Amino acid sequence: MGRPRVLLYRARRWLVQRPFIVEGRQRRYADFVVRCGLLPEYSIVDVGSGPEGVSGTLGRFNDQNRIVALDLFARDAQTAPNVTFVVGDATSMPFADREFDIAFCNSLIEHLPPPAQRALADEIRRVARGYWVQTPNRYFPIEPHQLIVGYQFLPRRIRRSLDRRLGGTGGYAELLTRRDLLALFPGAELYEERVAGLVKSFAAYRAA
DSSP: OOHHHHHHHHHHHHHHTSHHHHHHHHHHHHHHHHHTTOOTTOEEEEETOOTTSSOTTHHHHOSSSEEEEEESOOSSOOOOTTEEEEEOBTTBOSSOTTOEEEEEEESOGGGSOHHHHHHHHHHHHHHEEEEEEEEEBTTSSEETTTTEETGGGSOHHHHHHHHHHHOOSSSOOOOBOHHHHHHHSTTOEEEEEEETTEEEEEEEEEOO
């Protein structure tokens, strides 16, 4: 691992442990609960939960609702008592129409190419009555996966090459704007998460 990659890796590890990051996730979850009208009896599909099967945000904060954690890959999935892990493609989910009350999708959609983003959005709206789809803001100065100012505005070919060399969280990403996200979820409301007055990320949501 080259020196730039090591330094970025250490910076990412340090950053995700900062109290303001942890508190931000707690606030985001609290907003999700209120804005989506989450009730204890609601079922949730956590789309792109992670290969370990413990839902990234939901696994930390929710031990009450029935949750199905969906991810493309599995590595010895460890789940909480209220979580069931399912291997599946988020752009073609193995679920019936309106099988869930709410679909929760945290920082996944930006890792898909535009046609797959559309397929993911269509599937989310198909399998659940309500949804919460969060993604980083393309126009926030610091690209959240590489922690480099303006990285998201480099040509795609250059970013793909640098991604392989620098590593990162989640690999290649094509960040979305407000307009991009709302075009994928027509009729949705928009939640904004701010840092120092700037919109760091947003979520398209609809109450169940």
